[in-house]
Amino acid sequence: MDERSDTGPDDGAAAPTSGASEELVPTGPDELGPGLDDGDETDSETPRPRRRRGRLLLVLLAVAVVASVVAAIFDTPGPTTFAALLLGLVILRTGWFFLQSFATPPPPPPDRGKLRRVRLVYRCNVCGAEVRMIVANDEDPEPPRHCMDDMQLISPID
Numbered sequence: 001m002d003e004r005s006d007t008g009p010d011d012g013a014a015a016p017t018s019g020a021s022e023e024l025v026p027t028g029p030d031e032l033g034p035g036l037d038d039g040d041e042t043d044s045e046t047p048r049p050r051r052r053r054g055r056l057l058l059v060l061l062a063v064a065v066v067a068s069v070v071a072a073i074f075d076t077p078g079p080t081t082f083a084a085l086l087l088g089l090v091i092l093r094t095g096w097f098f099l100q101s102f103a104t105p106p107p108p109p110p111d112r113g114k115l116r117r118v119r120l121v122y123r124c125n126v127c128g129a130e131v132r133m134i135v136a137n138d139e140d141p142e143p144p145r146h147c148m149d150d151m152q153l154i155s156p157i158d
Helices: 049-074 078-103
Strands: 116-123 130-136 152-156
Touching: 049 078
Parallel strands: none
Antiparallel strands: 116 130, 116 152
């Protein structure tokens, strides 16, 4: 009997000719079979939209419950209390975001071999201080800041 013959209904898919591997292979850039990994681990780090939406609904429900309790205890209008608690939560979340950004360490310095030799002179327009730059990350670096303002390039040293 031929291995291609199938006792089940014919659905247009050919049965494998050898029993060595039944693992699916990618048919396109976005399709992967079982057991295959494209090496991108960012999918597991980013929450799915359904999870975000569920968490948002859960937070809104919790704020509504707290608002109704506070409104009942202090005899305040419910929508006003809900809006005040929601606004407070948004302000708290925004502040937390900024505090986390301050806690993030700066990027590591570039490799020693990646720095380029430049010879530039900058002058502060406010106080007149001058700075000579001899090493930078690229050929045309951003000007340094002094007195809360960008310094002006006087001339490259030749």
